[in-house]
Amino acid sequence: MKPNRVLQFIALGIGFAFLYIPILSLIVYSFNDSQLVTVWTHFSTRWYQALATDDELITAAWLSLRIALMTAFASVIIGTWAGFVLARMGRFRGFTLYTGMINAPLVIPEVIQGISLLLLFVEMGKLFGWPAGRGVFTIWIGHVMLCISYVAIIVQSRVRELNPSLEEAALDLGATPFKVFFQITLPLISQALAAGWLLSFTLSIDDLVLSAFLSGPGSTTLPLVVFSRVRLGLNPEMNALATLFILVVTAGVIVGNYFMQRAERKRMAMAV
Template sequence: MIKPSKPLSYTVLGLGYAFLYLPIVLLVLYSFNESKLVTVWSGFSTKWYAALLNDDELLSAAWLSLKVAILTACSSVVIGTVAGYVLARFGRFRLFTLFAGMINAPLVMPEVIIGISILLLFVNMEQLFGWPEGRGLTTIWIGHTVLCVSYVAIVVQSRVRELNMSLEEAAMDLGATPLKIFFVITLPLISQALVSGWLLSFTLSLDDLVTSAFLSGPGSTTLPMVIFSRVRLGLNPEMNALATLFITVVTVGVVLANQFMRAQERRRAEEMRLAFVQE
């Protein structure tokens, strides 16, 4: 078997990273471009960031998308954790196939179909029960949660199946209830999966366009919808400035989350080492 040389491997790796991240670097650089033409550099300037602060439509849409993304990430982690734990630990119970299919359906179903289905559900519910009244943050939040629960459930399910059950069995032998075992032992052990699922749900919700278009109403336009409508009329340097701010916030969030998970992992490893030493 012929092994590739190191220079070739590094070249391929460098090209791959360049393909992924060079457009983002260019976007950040052109956010400081003085020209109105996005692709023509005419000098360094921060005026587009100042213009962004005066763009009420863009800021309100960004704030709405941020609120929806945070709510979606939190609700998806709660529901997805329960679903993933059931799939991993409860075995093949009655209607297991139906339950697993319902959890995994949003992964393979076209987003247009999901958006139309949820919209029809809300329309019928409003006619029968008077709720929800119109379309807004609540309807978008529910729709995004439906999309993101599947991703969290899969991440949690895979993590739970990898757990060593000896700690849980030892706690059960010492008299701990299943509920206490879940919150005191299982949840800390799968905390990395929960953080990963939260970040993934946050990103998917913040980026969603199709479902938001179906479930939004007057006064509840999300950021992707505003950007899509403006880009159709031509590129705007304000978009580069806004994207740079989001990239900065997301990067800082990912770095902090990674540091938190590594610290938690080191702390658990140290606690387990001390526990074995004491034995």
């Protein structure tokens, strides 16, 4: 084996070890009976049992899950239209401003976004009486604002790779632009939509900064609960919670990849 090849494998192995050894150690110590996170005593599932009876964590987890699902669907719907406009509508009047507004959440720190949205909601509450307070709705708006940009960039890059002759052929055969978009374009960019959905879901369920600014009484998300507890010291119950999330995310990625690969194989078979 060539020396360069060996160095590549070594670098790859170090990179994977750096990424995945902490995750594996977290999973292993979630089955530790000791209250000390880094001291192994013997195998036990006591922290999973404690997690099952922790009402605060369970309530926060369900709230974060609901917000993440709503954010993912809304971001894909709005971000798809935004990305399609960027890719297909050309340089119209105000195109530079439109592009800058779409890309702004990617470069503006979340702290600035959180402060600006908080001030906006406070002033709207004073002027219009809406929103009456901060909660699920305000958190959802903040997360959608953040995730739309990611979806738009993904969809834009995918739409630009499409062969326009397919859509032009459908138009020549009498299909309306609306019908072409839903029956031709959307199936061709389905993988990009799935990727944008998964990314939006992950960003939302993991967000701490925006949620801290936009949450109110009774709307504490899971990252806020975890952060408040970790500040007081590591708890093996957090390891159990993280392990469950890793399993759920891994299963979701596997299922998502399966459907995307099946759709790609079907598309290639139809093209042949």
